[in-house]
Amino acid sequence: TAAWFVLCAGACLFVARRLRALRVPVIAAYLLTAGAVGAYLGATTLRDDVVHERVITAAAPAAEPVAGTPAPPAAAAPEPGPVELARGRFRSHEHATAGTARVIRDTDGRRYLTLTSFSTSPGPDLRVRLVPGGSFDGGADGAVDLGALKGNRGDQQYRVPRGVDVSGRTVVVWCRAFSAPFGSAELTAT
Secondary structure, three states: OHHHHHHOOOOOOHHHHOOOOHHHHHHHHHHHHHHHHHHHHHHHHOOOOOOOOOOOOOOOOOOOOOOOOOOOOHHHHOOOOOEEEEEEEOEEOOOOOEEEEEEEEEEOOOOEEEEEEEEOOOOOOOOEEEEEEOOOOOOOOEEEEEEOOOEEOOOOEEEEOOOOOOOOOOEEEEOOOEEEEEEEOOEEEE
16 A cells, blocks of 8 residues: 555656646645545554444353263253354464454354454454455455454454355455455364
8 A cells, every 4th residue: 555655656746747737736636645545544553443242152062972871861951042153263464363253053043253352453444254264365266255343352243144154164354455364263163
């Protein structure tokens, strides 16, 4: 982004020197644009956006019975409820990122990606994406965009579209403005 602004400044100076009648409008337009973009980048990267959304939770997966032990009575069977399908812990890439990502299927079949105890650096145009395999390239083919990151700190959730297989995917917090991964969590089935 900085390189583009330097290149544009050079082009504007070239035009301003060659065409004196356009000197003031070209330089004013450049300064106005550079100031607006700088204000946007500064506003989105210099302050934390904390969100405390109520996220869906699921009981921990049932432990496998040990061979030779009797099965629990039918009355002790757990109530049907949300089921955790996959989880992963965030690791840092371009910025320090921490927390846990979980995919939970609700009783009505809808699936949600939850980010809990989540934190990363603030940044411009951060997106939550599901990418194939262990890649952390949010721009990769097959990446599914779940929407804008709601906050760079706190618990939050995102709806996973029907038909998207979450097995073998990685959750990536992707900065679309700079094509950079802030952090990723490789999902493993639970």
